[in-house]
Amino acid sequence: MGENAPDREIPGRETMVLDAETRAQERPHDHQDELRLWLRLLTCTTLIEGEIRTRLRACFDVTLPRFDLMAQLEKMPEGMTLGELSRRMMVSNGNITGLVEKLAELGLLQRIPHPTDRRAAMVRLTEAGHRSFADMAVEHAEWISNLFAGLGEAEVAQLMRLLGRVKQSVHAATEERKVRAGE
Template sequence: MNLNESNEDGGAQELDLASRLTDDHHQSLKLWLRMLSCTVKIENEIRSRLRAQFGVTLPRFDLMAQLERHPEGLRMGELSKRMMVTGGNVTGITDQLEKESLVMRVPDPRDGRAYTVKLTPAGRRAFGRMAAVHEEWITELLQDMPAADKGQLIDLLSQMKKYLVARDDK
């Protein structure tokens, strides 16, 4: 039956998308799109600034940030999971950073086939400089938002994360 056909009682059937959605559907979609647009806008600006000032891509910065948080290093699979990218992407980024002596691969003593990736001392210094400037950029980009609004948004997004994690646990 198409949307213009009559049902058995003779009435026109109206099953367009809008009639099936509730107000919560619209609100949820609007929320998702608003969060996504804000994230993309900030991310694009950070990407551009990282490339212009440091000659580094955002994925390279992200990989170094993960390693900074884990001085003991991370296995490739763990990096892939934390960065939410494929293992091939992590391998490519790691290869580039290793050529520049910013990271090193250390054979994993538990598994001779696996490697742990660590920042080198030069990598720590380079990342430290980038991270400090990155923090300034984020502060600058969000400076016009009042502190109370930032606090409220952090609280609300924390609640959202709890709801999403609870769904994953079901």
């Protein structure tokens, strides 16, 4: 994703509360800043994600989604349902089904029956899965640390805080839309 927004001149028809004239005077910027911020955010994520994907493949012959799924399971040694995985990883249910299938074939995780709910399927890492993940996690953490090595501690903390604000803002906006759309 390139760094440059579709830099068309977009007439400000955002809110109906303020007429375009007032808005233009108060805020000389349309949606350009937010657009540029989004593109930069996307660029950063894409760059890092691509790098990590390439290295995981080269060093451990594993894909990023599989690594992520194992990372989730590692945090819950007693196991987790597929739905919980789906929510935590922010991907669809069907996606998890496929990933679990592959990792189970490789012997890295196992399904175990849910104690009370016969609909649910629980999974957890096998011994081999734990060992495999432990190896990868060490390298992975170093890679990430290295990619961010150009930033100071203060910058990292500040980014953490601001991205927390972004999360808040996005959640607020999407919840509002969901409510407006009737759940």
